[in-house]
Amino acid sequence: MSRISLPGDRVVERPAGTTAAQIFAELVAETAGGPAPAGAPAWKKAVAAKVNGEVVDVSRPIGGDATLEPVLPGSPEALEVLRHTSAHVLAQAVARHFGLDQVEFAIGPVIEEGFFYDFDLPRQLVPEDLPKIEELMEAIRRENLPIVRIEAKDREDALAIVRADRAKSKFKQELISSFPEGETVSFYRQGEFTDLCRGPHLPSTGRLASFKIMSIAGAYWRGDSKREQLQRIYATAFFERDELKAYVKRLEEAEKRDHRKVGVQLDLFRILPEAPGFPLWMPNGTIVFNELITEMRRKLRRRDYVEARTPHIMNADLWKRSGHWAHYRQNMYVTQIEERDFAVKPMNCPGAALVFSQGLRSYRDLPFRLAEFGLCHRYEESGALSGMTRVRSFVQDDAHVFCTLDQVQLEIRGILDLIHEVYGELGMTEIEMFLATRPADRTGTDAMWDQAEGSLEQALRSGGYQFKLNPGDGAFYGPKIDFKIKDAIGRGHQTATCQLDFSLPEKFDLEYTGEDGTRKRPVVIHRAIYGSIERFFAILIEHFAGAFPLWLAPEQAIIVPVSEERHAGAAAAALKVLRDADIRASVDWSNEKLGKKIRNASIRKVPYVLVIGDREAETSEVAVRLRDGTDLGALPVADVAAALRAEAASRSLTPGLRKNP
RNA sequence: GCUGCCGUAGCUCAGCGGUAGAGCACCUCCUUGGUAAGGAGGAGGUCAUGGGUUCAAGUCCCAUCGGCAGCUCCA
Structure with missing residues (x-):
């Protein structure tokens, strides 16, 4: 007999080998002897069972004593099941569409948003295949095949x-x-279709509930780009039809907010064939920038x-010293000047190191916080480019903090606070943080790493910040904290970063004079808040759907004369008042109706x-209409x-003028 | 970079072997209108580029360039 503990402190004894499905059925029917736990009637909907915390099939026999819970629709585990x-039904449908022996199944x-299945198919999928495959999935659902x-x-x-x-089973054999x-290697069989799983x-x-094929892709x-090219079908599924509808609706909304589309509509920027990956900032976008x-x-x-500006092009010697020539050259644009090699900067750090090393520094100068809004150029593969989020030239709101190891924690804490202040003021609160620690291949001593990682973690904890650990993901020159925020489509983007660097000061032989008069080596913190202005701008566009808060709006107010002849004088006067108040305003002189x-x-x-x-x-007034359509009536200009x-000065996210209650 | 799809007017798109189209935007004129589209007219394209097939090519084929989606990589 097995003693099986159920939710609600209920314990039942059953012969070993009884399945979760049987127990749930008995409890639903209240034939288990004694009152059923609260909520038990819903258990007939269990999609799986949690036995000793592990999610398993409801048909899996339970061995010895165990805890047992139903996995019910609404839980993340249920959605995953x-x-x-x-995904298996999709694969089965594809098998029926092409013939079971025509398809090579991968994985x-x-x-996050659904599932996919990769296939090697006898021919290229075309959009017309997709509704047919969906119909076949629907047929398989109706057949109600036991799994x-x-x-x-x-x-x-x-x-x-x-x-x-x-x-065909080439990939399956390779996997096994x-x-x-x-x-244990297990398979799941439904009707004629069996899959390693x-x-x-x-x-x-x-x-099966509501499902929908979303897209196809390679x-x-x-x-591995050297291995077989497969065809991937993306799809998603939800328990409730309404959830699927809401998901599709969300994607449509996201598409409307797509910064590439809005960027053209609002004349913010263009990326032209003349300069692939190198954005052209239009006047409106430049205001936001x-x-x-x-x-x-x-x-x-x-x-x-303090802020500095460093050269865009510097000679190969510098990049050799910084290590970029050896490790980053494939991402750099190299040029020649009078037969000597030069490179366009992909990063600002070497320039910052040069600034620091001009003249002897004292410990009294530390921490030395050096900002640069530096334009960086990096070679990116054409396939990697995407709107403003992946470009070949971008401006980083970069800074390098030169300090002692003892100062690191406080400096990092200051940076964390600044990042949260900046993002918070823009209403972006969903920020994920990752602490990346020492990789196998690294520079610096273990003692340095211990202290550095400890400082970063302490800084995070002292600020009460939630974070995830990314062990071994640090750069070779030091640990770092990465920041990810989500765009309107739910894609995560790395924006801010905060990295410790032991290596740069070595390479550039950076020194300061300590309290005791000896030469000491500082450490460097690289950090960026917006990350790249281009990417951050893209995220902002999608975040606000183009409706920027007043301080960022390219056009802040537009004066509309009802009749451009009769009210020209008043409109011009109002324009002057607004411009004198530093408002970006203009008059709509067009020959159109109100x-x-x-x-x-x-x-x-x-x-x-x-x-x-x-x-x-x-009366020298204007009738104020907000962007959302609210009419505030006439107010003095x-x-x-x-x-x-x-x-604008307060960088408020909401209108400062409101309807009086 | 790889695979697939796409490239027609400033923007959004139709046309898919037989002499280049629509809406919006733009220009001119009429209209001077009170809170999300007043009217008329006009201008604008060697249909991404280069080859090929054909009596005839935006339309079919190939290559190149660019875009999109994935893969990979990163701020």
């Missing part, structure tokens, strides 16, 4: 199973052969940073529309100018 089974894992787990005795047995199958000796799965294909076997940097400069001043002018302003996402007609002209000025 659903999607995993959906079909669950991913059966098969365990191989050993690897040989497993290989025999796949070889006996009608389906790579498994460690002695590990660890499980767990739904009990039958009839339990992929390589095991992600400049505001971001102006605001950062203001914050840096208050934190005792409604059209408002529509135009609204398409351009202008935060404030100020209408002037007979009534307003007489001077008051509006003052309010906008204050709103």
